[in-house]
Amino acid sequence: MTDLLQLLKANFPFTSFRGEQEQVLHKVWANQNLLALMPTGMGKSLCFQFPAKTREGLVVVISPLIALMQDQVFKAQELGISATFLSSTLSRDERESRQNRLAKGDFKLIYVTPERFRKPEFLQAIEKRAIQLLAVDEAHCISQWGHDFRPDYSRVGEFRALLGNPPTLALTATATPEVQKDILKKLNMEDALIISAGIERPNLALNVHDIYGIDEKIRAIVGLRHLTPGTAIIYCSLIQTLKKVSSALNRLGMAHLVYHGDLPPQDRKRNQKAFQTEEAPLMIATPAFGLGIDKSNVRLLIHAETPNSLESYFQEVGRAGRDGAESSCHLLYDQDDVSIQMEFLKWSHPEPDFIRKIYQLIEDKRMQVDQGGFDFLREQMNFRNRRDFRSEAAVSILERWGCLQKSDDPFPFACVQAPTDEQFLAENDEAILRAQNTKLLQMVQWANQDSECRMNRIYAYFGHEHTEPCGKCDICKR
Structure with missing residues (x-):
């Protein structure tokens, strides 16, 4: 049996595996198909970087996030892996050059979106290679019952067949039992093993505050920030809400960074870098911020507007307290926000x-x-x-x-x-819209209920039964 720990120490700057990484890699080594449920921050990337660096053959990673690919490729290259990505952001010349190099065997790891499989020139380049592993990142995008369904993702089973059904590793942080079943069905690997790293986050205190109007939200944000110094993130669904919160905090002299789609790319990059390097920054952002951000000491996380599903909510609060230390999360729940999400x-x-x-x-x-x-x-x-x-x-x-x-x-x-x-x-819009409205309703029910531990209610939603209350949420404390 391959000594994976020795391989890790010899090839990576780590002395031990985290969470379920080793268990997942043993199955990858045995060429078994697998669905791995790993919480945000548990090192999913190593599960496909590791075979790319230490075994023969190509690792293909399907990812929905063009914005993150560049960053993920840099990280892989820093680890000494010959990695690249293909996406619509590249010029035609650059794309052709990378595809030629791919066909020649220059790369061991490649990131693509599922849409790339519709391009004959990509298929020609990749069919010349022996594929040791197909990794499907953010696999919940495959299921129309998932919170982030992408129609092209639902065809990944077809693309897998085009590649000759190589050993496949599907990865996600959040999937209900229904979504897990759907992922395996769509990938044509219903007999695959499911490894769940558990979703327990005992260090997070989840709180919901009934609030009306933007002024009350701003007062709550200022109060919570004074109570909890250290690194903090405030999430706003709408850019216009974000701008109102930001200008109110500017008036109060409360230093902060901002991150949203209307900012010029160079400002976004600068603010993201400042968040990573500063001691205790406060970031006001839309939910896109935080993907691929590896800051482990976020002590305070505030939702200024209600997310569209419990999956999105749990993924976002999961960016707090990754170092295992106590962190508090607050949803400022305003009934009017629900109609914004419906719109x-x-x-x-x-x-x-x-x-x-x-x-x-x-x-x-x-x-x-x-x-x-x-x-x-x-x-x-x-x-x-x-x-x-x-x-x-x-x-x-x-x-x-x-x-x-x-x-x-x-x-x-x-x-x-x-x-x-x-x-x-x-x-298939109607079915998707119905599924998304159901998810929003479940989010609203969770925010409005006042009888059951908030964390346990989330565990149950994801199919993990927990009897012991967390003792930290607003309901337990009451």
């Missing part, structure tokens, strides 16, 4: 005609789109509600389908091909 869900699934018209506008009125961006698109679609994000949702769907690709124009997307009827059929 969000509605907007994230625009009608097919709407999506087609957006594509047409980008193609036919390029100059005006470059000048006016999303504001111009909104006006052309005859609505001026600043909180209506259907245009953004349509562009993101078109990019996911490969109809648009990233470009250096003022409006950063260029037309490639018009959407097809087949793409609309595959999207």
Whole structure:
């Protein structure tokens, strides 16, 4: 039997495995198919970096997060692994160069989004390689009952078959029993082993505060920050809420960093770096912040708006207290936020005609789109509600389908091909919308209940029964 610990010490700057890493790697070594449930911060990446560095053959990682790929490749390269990624953010020349090198065997580890499997030139490059492992990161995206369903992810079973069904490791931090079953079914590996690293976070105190209006939220944030010094994150679903909180804290002289999609990329990078390096920063951010952030001493985590599901909520609070020390998490629950999330869900699934018209506008009125961006698109679609994000949702769907690709124009997307009827059929919006509304309802029920330990209620949701109350949440303390 391979001595994995010796291999670890010889090839990585670690002296021991964490959590379930070793158990997972023994199964990978035996070429077994596997679903691993590993909490955020438990070192999922090592489970595919390790075989990439120490065994023959290529490791292919399917990931939904283009924004994180660059970062993950840097980390792998620092560990001495020849790694790269392919995504729509690269120029055509760069993509072709990487694909040629991939075919020649220059890389041991490659990150791709599932959409890449629709490109014949990628399939040609990869079929020349012996694939030792297919890793599916954020595997809950496969299931339409998951909280972050991506239609292209549901085809990963097909892509797996195209690669000759190599040994497969599916990884996620959050999946209910129903979602776990769906992941294995969609990957055509229903007989696979499930390793659950447990989701227990005994050092987190979960609290819910009934609050009305932005002013009350700001007072609560200031009070909680004074009570809990140290590293802190405040999550806002809406950028406009984030900006209001930020300007109120500026007026009060409370130093903080901000992170959201409207910030120029260089500002986002700078603030992210400051958060990593400062002693006790306070970060106000949209939920995208925190993916791939490895700061272990977050002592305070506040949700200024209600997340859209218990999965999202638990993933986000999971970014607190990764060092195992006591940390407090607070949801500022305002009934009005629920309707914002319902609108969000509605907007994230625009009608097919709407999506087609957006594509047409980008193609036919390029100059005006470059000048006016999303504001111009909104006006052309005859609505001026600043909180209506259907245009953004349509562009993101078109990019996911490969109809648009990233470009250096003022409006950063260029037309490639018009959407097809087949793409609309595959999207199955109604069922997804129903599933997402159910998840939102479960989140609201969790926030409103006042009789059961908050942590135990979450454990039960994920299929882990726990009888001992946490003793730390607002309900236990009451």
